[in-house]
Amino acid sequence: MASNGIRDRVAIVGMGCTPFGEHWDRSADDLLVDAIKECFASTPELSLQDVDAFWLGTMNSGQSGAVLSRPLALDYKPVTRVENMCATGSEAVRNACYAVASGAYDTVMAVGVEKLKDTGYSGLVRSNVAGDGTAPEMTVTAPAAFSLLDPAYCNKYGVDPQDMRDAMTHIAWKNHHNGALNPRAQFQKEVSKEKIAASPLVAGRLGVFDCSGVSDGAACALIVRAEDAYKYTDKPLFIKALALAAGPANGPMDPGYDYTTFEEVVRSSRDAYKQAGITDPRTQISLAEVHDCFTPTELVLMEDMGFSERGEAWRDVLDGAFDLDGRLSVNPDGGLKSFGHPVGASGLRMLFENWQQFRGEAGERQLQDPKLGMTHNLGGRPGTCVSFVSIVGPERD
């Protein structure tokens, strides 16, 4: 038994990403066409016909590979539709990479899309399996489920609730600050800390500004064998690690779980670091695109990923450690918070920020000489989730 990884065996040679937002004028079909068109515009050596197989991630915007083959008029190519809740887009990438690494295909594409704004409801809408009506997920909304972290964290570490509130505010402020520098983000505006702290409550102490944006969008990546990468671009992005952990959902049943950590994140990041040969994530990783669905989530993730000591993330956040110019830039593109969260597309959007940063195309957000980057998705809720972590880099070791 081993998680061997596929370090440096595949590379991304092209990407596309639509602006995320309330695209009242765009269907899921349109968003897919837009993202894929942009991708091939940057890789003139390749066309859609050269792609051997596709992995499409969408949580709720359609079923089967036909969601992609129909609007793109694909000629009888293999298209696999995948779903892993909020890690759906990352799951498409992971499986597409494995297909190339296995030797089954030379050139594949991972695509993610979500059309959320056609439902007419606030927040995400679940499609539930018929049940007995007792599951808390039926009635407890996502912000309420993640807001459970706040009082539990304060209680465990003796953090003053006002300090915790300030840390959550800082995370929202930072991600809005970064998103304001991103022309593709849903919210391209700085928001003052006063406004964030005073925003209308949604669940627990989470206000509107503590929640990620509900939006539409699509993104895609072209993936080839590492040895072929430089045929198509002089700045490929090499896959260093792909890790996934699905939890046994013990948290909601186990009084030993204290709602201040995601064990799935601990396990998947540990696996990813091992695959990538990372021994000190704090110094070896230059940017981390993490799943900031709600502000306390990002705070807890910093500890689960080893970027902060247990009980210290709130202090590191307030010290600016994870700001754009901090010791580790977290969500330099604005994150789910201000870039928006079209579920199936989010994992690929995170990869897209790495793509831009390592190619020096991140504009005002550009980091100096980044070494390794991370993307992270979390699907589910505290105690019951799947967690995905990838490590990428511009060099083949």
Place this chain on the structure above:
Amino acid sequence: MAHGIVSYGAYVPRHRLQHREMGAALGNGPTRPGKGSRTIASYDEDSTTMGVEAARRALGTARPSAIHFATSTPAYLDKTNATAIHAALDLGHEGFAVDMGGAPRSAIGALRAAAATGGLAVLADLRTGLPSSADERGGADGAAAFLFGDAGEAIALVVAEASASAEFLDRWRVPGELASRSWEERFGQEMYMPLIKDAVSRALAAAGIEQADHVVISSPHTRSAGAAAKLYPGAVASEEGAPGYAGAADVGLKLAAVLDRAAPDQTILVVSAADGCDATVLRSTTRIADGRAALPVLGQLHGGRDVVYATYLTWRGMLDREPPRRPEPDRPAGPPSARSEAWKFAFVGSRCEACSFVHVPPVRVCKSCHAIDRMERIGLAKNEGTVATYSVDRLAFSPSPPMINAVVDFDGGGRYTLEVADASPDEVQIGTRVQMSFRRLYTVDGIHNYFWKATPLRVAEGG
């Protein structure tokens, strides 16, 4: 008679509507506002859930072979409501469960049927009226349950009973209407008083007494109830009983209040004047002192949590408010609900025989030691618990936002995330002690989603 009352329990919902609040909201409408209040069931309570709560208090560890459930506000028609009570009491599939629906007089039917066979009578009701009506103001919501069993075990025995029946238009309601209608009050009194005198005199004669020590009078006809109380005073000075007329639960709540205080070997005259009159004489036994309910009626009436009139109207479906921009929850499906009957209705989890880890809901593979199919059932409805963390959800679909959810760790093992009922956000924090209460989470497609919620344990619980 072979059977007597061996135990009983009463349930008074926690919410109150102050008469002055009704008056203020309606600009001091036709009824005089005055002091006082009425009990109201919460939005997540109905006659079935309140019946379950009263029955749980009455039963302890007893397992009745029959449940006779009386209400004028059944949660379902065509489907028996007593089966949900039977399931919530974790009685398995053996036994009889039947509704005596419609008019408040069905309460007497349930009591007599239970007395005849040694079963459990469950009486529960919600009383509504048109805004500003005397019915709205003078009504009450609540439930009571009486377990009948061997005379040797009884705390009170039925000594005599007599009935009179007559057909006349005093009060009536077409199914589906929220309020009943009534004829001129003086006509009702004219009709009721001879029936009351007839039934009571026959019952007292059969019991061989001229005056009872305690008298319980219950009638939807307020004026007749008052007149009867003057005619038949109890020998023992009485205290104030139920806060208003509670329909099919009324006679039960009032009898429970008397059993809460009756001394051994005292007589109790129970007069129920509804479409006739049923008079019953009971005698308390020496077991009464040890057999009283843990939560007396008067204690439950004290305190409570006030709601504003608009909230009350919303809960009763008389005020349609803007819903949150969220989809309605899915309806519970029939087959999964049947498969998980013990879990959903009786809050039964599973405990690993290998490592003792408690699973809520029950599962087949142990979360702790991974043993497969080595589970035993463990009922958690009676267990108290502690809040591990919580959230006040302002986005969730709820008739009474915000919805409070708490992760509850049960004494003796087990954890589940539950909605908190009958509480304000400021009453819940980490460490808050809670107990379980059977509730109706929501209704979709005409299906009531019955399940359990947590309610804060109150120091003053029971007065």
